Amino acid sequence: MKNIYVDPSWGHLLLVEGSDDEIFFKKFTQHLKIDADIHIVQYGGKTKLRSFLLTILNDTDYPRNRKHIGIVRDSDRNTNAFDSVLSALEYANKNRGTDHKFSIPPAAQTRSVESPYVSVLTLPPDEQGTLEDVVMDALKADPIMPCVESYFDCLTPLMTNISEERKSKSRLSVFVSGKVIDMDETSNRDSKRKFLREAVAMNWWKPELWRHSKFKPIEDFLRQLLKP
Amino acid sequence: MYKSFRVKNFRCFKDLQINDLGRVNLIAGKNNTGKTALMEAMYILTGSRDLKTLLRRANSSMPRFRRDIEEESRTTISWSTIFSDLDSSKLVEISASDLDIHDRSKGNGSTYAVEISQLQDISATDDKALIELLERRFDSFDQPPKVLKLASNFEAQDMYLVLHDRGMRPTHFRFKQLYPANMSNAREKAHSRENSRRFDRIQKSKRLDVLIETLQVFEPELTDLRLGTNDALHVIEAEMGLPELVTLNNLGDGMNRMLELMLAMYEIRGGVMFIDEIENGLHYTIHKKIWQLIDEVSKQWDIQIFATTHSYEMIQAAHEAFKDEDPYEFRFHRLNRRSDTGEIEAVTYNKAGVDAFTSINYEVRG
Numbered sequence: 313m314k315n316i317y318v319d320p321s322w323g324h325l326l327l328v329e330g331s332d333d334e335i336f337f338k339k340f341t342q343h344l345k346i347d348a349d350i351h352i353v354q355y356g357g358k359t360k361l362r363s364f365l366l367t368i369l370n371d372t373d374y375p376r377n378r379k380h381i382g383i384v385r386d387s388d389r390n391t392n393a394f395d396s397v398l399s400a401l402e403y404a405n406k407n408r409g410t411d412h413k414f415s416i417p418p419a420a421q422t423r424s425v426e427s428p429y430v431s432v433l434t435l436p437p438d439e440q441g442t443l444e445d446v447v448m449d450a451l452k453a454d455p456i457m458p459c460v461e462s463y464f465d466c467l468t469p470l471m472t473n474i475s476e477e478r479k480s481k482s483r484l485s486v487f488v489s490g491k492v493i494d495m496d497e498t499s500n501r502d503s504k505r506k507f508l509r510e511a512v513a514m515n516w517w518k519p520e521l522w523r524h525s526k527f528k529p530i531e532d533f534l535r536q537l538l539k540p
Numbered sequence: 541m542y543k544s545f546r547v548k549n550f551r552c553f554k555d556l557q558i559n560d561l562g563r564v565n566l567i568a569g570k571n572n573t574g575k576t577a578l579m580e581a582m583y584i585l586t587g588s589r590d591l592k593t594l595l596r597r598a599n600s601s602m603p604r605f606r607r608d609i610e611e612e613s614r615t616t617i618s619w620s621t622i623f624s625d626l627d628s629s630k631l632v633e634i635s636a637s638d639l640d641i642h643d644r645s646k647g648n649g650s651t652y653a654v655e656i657s658q659l660q661d662i663s664a665t666d667d668k669a670l671i672e673l674l675e676r677r678f679d680s681f682d683q684p685p686k687v688l689k690l691a692s693n694f695e696a697q698d699m700y701l702v703l704h705d706r707g708m709r710p711t712h713f714r715f716k717q718l719y720p721a722n723m724s725n726a727r728e729k730a731h732s733r734e735n736s737r738r739f740d741r742i743q744k745s746k747r748l749d750v751l752i753e754t755l756q757v758f759e760p761e762l763t764d765l766r767l768g769t770n771d772a773l774h775v776i777e778a779e780m781g782l783p784e785l786v787t788l789n790n791l792g793d794g795m796n797r798m799l800e801l802m803l804a805m806y807e808i809r810g811g812v813m814f815i816d817e818i819e820n821g822l823h824y825t826i827h828k829k830i831w832q833l834i835d836e837v838s839k840q841w842d843i844q845i846f847a848t849t850h851s852y853e854m855i856q857a858a859h860e861a862f863k864d865e866d867p868y869e870f871r872f873h874r875l876n877r878r879s880d881t882g883e884i885e886a887v888t889y890n891k892a893g894v895d896a897f898t899s900i901n902y903e904v905r906g
Contacts, residue, residue: 317903320879356900363896367904370893372876372885407892409560 320371322351323379324537327364329357329386333443335509337384341534343522349538350382358385362400365414369404375412378428382537386435386442388477393434394420401430421533433533436526444480444508448487450524456490484508491516541719541844542582542636542812549623549630550656551577553884560888562871564831564838564845566818566858568904569875574884575848578875579723579814582846585634585654586812587717589690589699589710595619619688619703622656632656652694652718659687659700669711670700694718720811722804726797726820732789736774738803739767747806750837754802757829758795794821798830802837809841819851827857835861852903859894870894874904 318325326341328334334354341347355364361383368374368381387393398416405413415424420438423431435443451457463486468474488511511517522531546557552574567575580593595618620626635653659665662674662684670687685704700711742748748765755762755778764779770787776799777785788796797820805813822830838845849855855872862870872889889897889904897904 316901360900363900364902366893366896367900367902370874370887370889370897370904372887373879376878376880403892407890407896409888409890409893 316353316356318353318368319351320373320377323377324350324382325368325378325380326350326352326382326384326534326537327355327361328352328384330354332508333384336443336447336512337534339512340522340527340530343519344531344534346534346538350534358388358396361385361397362403365400365404366407369408369412369414370410372410374410375428380423380427380429380431380537380539381414382431382433382533384433384435384443384533386477387437387440388442389440394432397432397434421529421536423536423539431533431536433530435530437529440476442477442480444484446526446530447508447511448480448483450521450526451487454487456487459490460487481508484511487511488514541638542585543638545582545585545636546634547578547581548633550581550632550634551621551624553577553581554624556875556884556886558873558886558888560871560890561844563869564835564858564862565847565871565873566855567846567848567873567875568850568855569884570877573875573877575875576816578886579816579846579848581634582636582812583721583723583814584656585636585652586719586721587692587694587715588721589715590723593723594622596621619658619686619701622688623658628658629660630657652692654690654692656691657689659689662687667698667700667711669697670702673700673702673709673711692718720808721814722808722811723814724797724801724804724816726817732773732775735800735803736767736776738807739765739776740774742803742806743767745806750806750840751799751802754798754833755795757826757833758792758798792821794823797821798833801834805837805841805843808843810843812844812846813838815845815847817849818847819849819854822854824851824853824857827851827854828860831858831861835865855894855904856898859898863891863895 326337328337331354334352337352338347341350341352355361365383368378371377383397385393385397390396401414401416414430415426415428417424417429417431420432420434423429435441436446436449460483464479464483488508491511491514494516521527541563542561544557544559545561546555547553548555552572556574556578567578569575580596583590583593620628622628622632623630633653633655635651638650638652665671665687674685683705685702688701688703689698690701691698695716697712699715702709702711739751742751743766751765752762755765759778759780761780762778763781765788766777766779766785768775768777768785768787776788778788778791780786788799801813801815818830819827834845837843858870858872862868868891870891872894874887874889875884876887877884896902
């Protein structure tokens with residue numbers, strides 16, 4: 313496995329769950345023209361968040377180099393996703409080998425009072441689901457969406473143990489799979505595209521899609537990350 | 541055993557403090573962050589007056605204050621590197637708090653301290669031993685001598701080291717050791733005669749089992765060890781199930797290094813062992829087993845261990861070897877230069893800290 317290393321010189325860190333999220337946020341920050349100022353790092357999923365945070369905190373230069381840490385995680389079916397991030401921050405503070413601590417944000421999407429600032433975004437904000445659900449909501453007006461929905465309407469009664477988290481990813485995957493048979497130069501290059509990271513890189517993903525109201529909380533969160 | 545440690549103005553350190561030392565400690569950091577210097581400072585605090593360590597005379601035959609060092613000319617000896625910024629007007633302060641590693645209730649909580657300074661005005665000294673040495677030995681100089689003072693709060697008498705035109709001489713040769721200690725450097729092999737003497741002592745104490753178990757990590761066929769002779773020299777020989785005994789020198793460097801380490805540790809039971817670049821000569825597949833052996837010996841012989849490494853595998857293997865122990869007596873210390881001042885700081889990782897970066901494969905060597 314490749315070793316992870318977060319360059320201490322980056323002031324603004326955006327911690328995201330996995331590779332799909334990393335590429336989604338890279339594309340979004342590129343669209344907002346703030347990609348040069350924010351370092352996006354995967355923490356490897358919610359179970360590894362506390363280890364990741366403790367390791368970041370155990371850097372002697374943490375308070376000198378870091379300005380703002382933004383943490384993004386899926387809400388999943390957990391109504392307390394924000395509390396779960398808080399508990400990871402508190403675990404890091406308790407087990408640190410340095411003098412400094414993470415400052416604790418009072419609520420989701422609100423940065424902590426003390427610098428280096430910490431803020432948390434759960435997706436979708438204030439409801440259950442995943443980043444894929446936010447994206448699917450933004451794509452609701454797409455002409456192929458009814459086909460995707462009817463496919464899942466057909467599948468659902470046949471399944472005995474549906475995982476809502478997997479269903480979110482699966483719906484997006486079906487949507488993207490549909491898009492690749494609509495022949496364009498992107499689909500010619502690769503007909504096996506089916507993930508979020510590929511959706512945001514495809515030709516049909518038009519820049520105006522980033523301006524969808526469903527992405528507004530994400531945009532606000534990213535801009536807040538760079539606030540002095 | 542050391543519980544916490546502080547060093548000021550020594551080599552690359554302005555002021556470095558480590559508050560949570562374990563029974564077994566592994567130190568990592570980029571080049572020039574003072575991994576070896578940290579162990580040297582700790583070594584000096586054990587009461588060792590090893591000039592090779594103090595003056596960094598690698599591969600020299602410089603003795604430990606047993607006799608005058610006349611063969612060394614003044615021009616080849618420099619102690620300015622002892623002081624941070626090469627500024628010999630500074631006062632080096634090394635201190636540690638003491639605690640028994642096995643029974644924390646026994647820790648007497650004492651603070652032990654050593655100070656090293658260069659006398660700025662020799663004529664102002666009132667130390668009788670130094671005055672006598674200067675009058676008796678160095679009554680005529682081409683240049684005035686330089687004098688280094690080593691003082692501690694656990695010795696009644698301060699020690700002075702006089703550097704003059706024709707060499708160097710200390711005011712006295714006897715000194716008190718706080719702890720028995722040994723420093724193992726991968727590039728500097730112990731003299732084979734010294735190894736043979738140590739082997740003889742461990743053999744007489746019927747503890748060859750530890751050495752055999754250690755070497756079996758490398759050579760499972762090895763079943764016994766003995767002291768033989770080769771051209772009138774004592775050599776350590778191994779029974780490998782072959783027609784003849786095999787001289788240990790003919791086996792791998794890793795095996796010989798581990799044997800040397802074990803021999804050195806037996807000599808300092810109840811003391812402190814310093815191991816520079818512990819991974820040297822050791823394949824990653826045996827790292828965990830090596831740590832388990834070191835752990836066992838450290839407990840049996842009551843030895844606190846300090847080792848340095850550049851190897852991520854060595855750090856992971858140490859955590860693997862210690863993570864199920866209760867209490868967890870392993871500590872990982874990372875030395876790092878501050879991004880603003882360049883001063884060196886230490887971070888100590890406890891079990892949660894080591895577990896965190898090893899579980900996500902986070903790069904912490906640097």
